[in-house]
Amino acid sequence: MTRRLFGTDGVRGRANSFPMTAGMALQLGAAAGRFFRRDGANGHRVVIGKDTRLSGYMLETALTAGLTSTGMNVLLLGPVPTPAVGYLTRSMRADLGIMISASHNPHHDNGIKFFGPDGFKLSDAAEAEIEGIVASDIPPAAPEDIGRARRIDDGLGRYIEYAKTTFPARMRLDGLRVVLDCAHGAAYRAAPEVLWELGAEVIALGTSPDGFNINAGCGSTDPAAAMAAVRRHRADVGICLDGDADRLVLIDEDGRVADGDQIMALFARRWAEEGRLAGNTLVTTVMSNLGLERYLAGHGIALERTNVGDRYVVERMRAGGWNLGGEQSGHIVMTDYATTGDGLIAALQFLAAMAATGAPASRLTRSFDPVPQLLRNARFAPGQDPLATAPVRTAIEGAEARLAGTGRLLIRKSGTEPVIRVMAEAEDPTLMSEVVTEIVAAIERSAPAA
Structure with missing residues (x-):
């Protein structure tokens, strides 16, 4: 079926607009409850956490109503990090975990993320099934089987x-x-x-x-x-988390920022030296810098790339039996410790490296020199497919030929808006800028946005 609700990381949108309405949250809660109560048994439980957005109260209440209407018992955690929901879902033997958050987005957005009983985010197939239930008639539980809801005071602790x-x-x-x-x-x-x-x-x-x-x-x-x-x-050192604390960036003692690529480079090398890096492999996305790939190769560490999204990183890690992965944006996934990106636990691992080595943050956050990278968004008219047009294909082919051996090109459509993201890396910044500009111009000429 065509997915209208779920994106790459649950359901997300502007609060009080589709799909982030109280009515849709109630339907999602009822659909998730029906999905996890297919056996008809009572006693199933779900934990719900949220971040600090005002709309979290509305969505928490609506989800609770939907879930209890199908017989699920709801445990309300209050404001906790996203990785805490993954951890507590498994720790408290819940059948489902839900995090209400739009991560790094502004306050006017919100989202709903689902975790399975193992603490990992639900698969695409499970999300598609829940979306299918949303579109159908959802039978309520009998009056005597309605679920209960209660606050959990010690979840954060x-x-x-x-x-x-x-x-x-x-x-x-x-x-x-x-x-x-x-x-x-x-x-x-x-x-x-x-x-x-x-x-x-x-x-x-x-x-x-x-x-x-x-x-x-x-x-x-x-x-x-x-x-x-x-x-x-x-x-x-400085540590910066995002709104739901599943990602971080670091700041060295001189005030310079280090992104997820530099953090992963440090962890991968140290873990490999300690014999802790499963399969001697790091998993990251297509957005990670070419400099990281070259650095790892120089230390005999393999790099596996996935589509953008920490859930795809985790899926590849689980499939390959690897224990370290993440994204340039600062999601650091360490499955020895957590089922999803955890900014706090990643920060602790970095601080442990500082304490163990006595090295300043500036040394530990500069493992490699990044290859110059440029990302631009090309907006196009909804309903069009600029990547299928001859001028755009020609521009992309020409750019790939010019970058051959000295850089790389990445073209990808946004999953939430009519935008094509054009990213290039090259040793020559002038060349990099030229090829990105040419492709963006070709896209905008092919299907100009209104």
Whole structure:
């Protein structure tokens, strides 16, 4: 069937507009409940977490109504990071986990992500089946089988204690000054608590959510405030999480930002040296820098690339039996510790490397020199397919010929809007800019947006 609701990471959109309405959340909850109660048995349970967006209250209530109407028992966690939902779904023997969040998006967006009983995000097939149930008549449970809902007070505490267990035993962060930007998001309580309890001096930013300020001028997508704070407080390192804390970027002591590629390079090399890197392989997406690929090859580490989206990284990792992967954007997936990207646990692994080596953040976050990379979006008229036109194909073929041996080209359609993303990497920045400009112009001429 054609998927209208689910994208690459659950259901997402503008709050109070399709599909992020209370009515659709109720239907999704009922459909998910029916999907997980196919055996007709009672006692099934679902955990629901959310970030700090105002619309989270509305969606949480609607999902709860839909789920309980089909007999599911709902455990409400309140504001917790996305990876906490994955962990608690499995830890609390729930049949389903739901996170209400639009991750790094502004407050006016929201989303619904589903986790299976193993703590991993649901497969495309499961999401398609739930979407099919949404479009059908969903029989309610009998009055005596309606589910119950209750708040869980210790869910966040459970996750905090678990996160601390991923930090090496007998190691401390005493004497380390850390700027921590929580993006006024889901980790505003958990992350400062974990770092402080492990001994760090924590300078916390983005810890006063008001329902509207999530990701606004802060966090992993806008680290300027944290960069300034690192320099002002002479901190050893800065850590910037996003709204649901499943990704991070790092800032060294000089105020320079390191993305997910640099973090993965460090982890892959260290894990390989310690014999911990399963299959001597790192899994990342087509967006990761060519410099990372060359660096890994120089250390005898294989690189597996997937489509964009941390769920596709996790699927490839599970299929290959590999334990480290992620995205340039800062999703770092370590299946030894978590079932999805976890910004806090990834930060702990980086801080452990600092503590173990005594090296400054600037050395650990500069494993390789990135190949110059340029990404531009080409908007086109809805309903058109510019990539099928002769002028665009000719421009792409010409660009590939010019980049041969010195760079690479990536063309991909957005899954949510009429946009084609054109990315090029090349040792020659002028050449890189020329080929991207030519392709974008060809796309816009072929199907000009209104």
